[in-house]
């Protein structure tokens with residue numbers, strides 16, 4: 504016998520509330536709370552199962568679990584933690600049109616090519632549409648079975664009957680479980696369907712990939728309401744107008760959640776990009792004022808990316824601070840340090856910051872590069888050619904050490920950069936061909952990067968930079 508209790512779940516952040524409200528108390532989004540039924544066994548009716556569960560010794564648990572299935576693309580394997588784990592439930596989130604279905608069709612084709620079976624369940628596209636995409640991508644493999652279905656029972660039955668090496672459900676927001684109220688895409692439907700698919704995956708050992716749309720529309724539950732249910736959460740990011748796509752692990756029960764995989768979108772679908780630094784730097788060869796190159800670490804991999812800043816004087820009372828690809832709070836902090844420690848004045852300027860290629864840099868090690876790109880644009884002076892800037896900024900204007908410095912320097916040297924500004928101290932090896940300068944403070948970094956006096960901004964005591 505079951506009794507249901509009702510809570511309210513935010514479709515945007517997944518946060519729960521006991522009462523309905525117009526605004527989510529967790530993420531402050533408006534009109535995103537949705538009723539969610541929790542089924543609870545009524546008290547007193549709990550029946551003891553006939554075979555009581557027995558605890559076993561941890562050391563007796565067999566460790567030779569089925570091996571991971573590696574895909575052709577190492578970019579994909581790395582994000583998955585080394586390949587697809589049997590019985591795992593993986594959520595792939597992303598904005599509309601970013602390429603989720605394309606990515607999963609590539610994965611399907613790679614498995615089907617080795618004489619394996621993949622079940623692709625689509626609730627939102629017709630079989631013809633999917634065929635056309637697969638054809639364009641060269642992924643028309645006979646091992647891929649297609650099921651156009653929304654009903655969860657039918658989907659589960661089909662997965663049981665076919666027992667594919669991989670099942671894909673595109674998307675979880677189109678699936679409905681007839682046992683629950685609410686339309687497809689509601690919090691209840693999305694959660695309950697995912698939970699049932701999770702149990703099925705574990706029971707029969709079939710890995711299942713779910714697509715989850717990220718929408719701004721509060722009526723459809725986004726991937727975040729599923730994050731704690733599934734084993735692995737990956738987000739596909741990228742600017743639809745540009746070719747680069749980044750698959751980022753947000754949670755992974757089977758591997759590091761810091762890895763990224765890089766892909767490029769083209770006519771023929773996606774391609775993996777094993778050396779993204781080369782692609783990202785190609786545009787940065789000619790130094791221009793406001794551009795700096797930083798070496799950010801994404802998971803286990805150093806990535807050279809270009810930061811561009813534009814500092815533009817304005818008469819508007821409200822100045823703008825826009826950051827694409829960098830956390831806006833990081834930008835505010837760097838600006839505050841520049842103003843307080845080096846006497847820059849940004850109160851009458853709009854400031855725009857952009858990371859080239861649609862990449863998102865989440866690491867503080869990019870702070871110093873960001874600061875120098877702003878100084879460079881403000882003074883209309885390019886940074887030296889072939890320079891990579893590495894270092895975190897402290898609030899006192901000190902340049903702090905970052906992890907894995909040596910690997911970052913190696914990546915820079917490998918891509919033909921010739922100079923590096925790095926935090927002082929530390930014992931990182933210096934790759935040959937790289938002229939390395941250590942700096943302890945932002946002031947030192949500015950004078951090392953711009954050896955002759957600058958027009959505006961900085962007065963830096965004892966650092967050889969003068970200001971008119």
Ligand SMILES: Nc1ncnc2c1ncn2[C@@H]1O[C@H](COP(=O)(O)OP(=O)(O)OP(=O)(O)O)[C@@H](O)[C@H]1O
Pocket residue numbers: 597598599600601602603604605606639716743768769770771772
């Ligand atoms: N000839 C083409 N026809 C259609 N799409 C193309 C073509 N060439 C490249 N693309 C890319 O494929 C993308 C669509 O990819 P896909 O359908 O896999 O995205 P999705 O994330 O599954 O989107 P949705 O939210 O609609 O399900 C387009 O945004 C476009 O960048």
Ligand SMILES: [Mg+2]
Pocket residue numbers: 603604605673
């Ligand atoms: Mg799609």
Ligand SMILES: [Zn+2]
Pocket residue numbers: 513514515516517518527528529530531532535
């Ligand atoms: Zn919320």
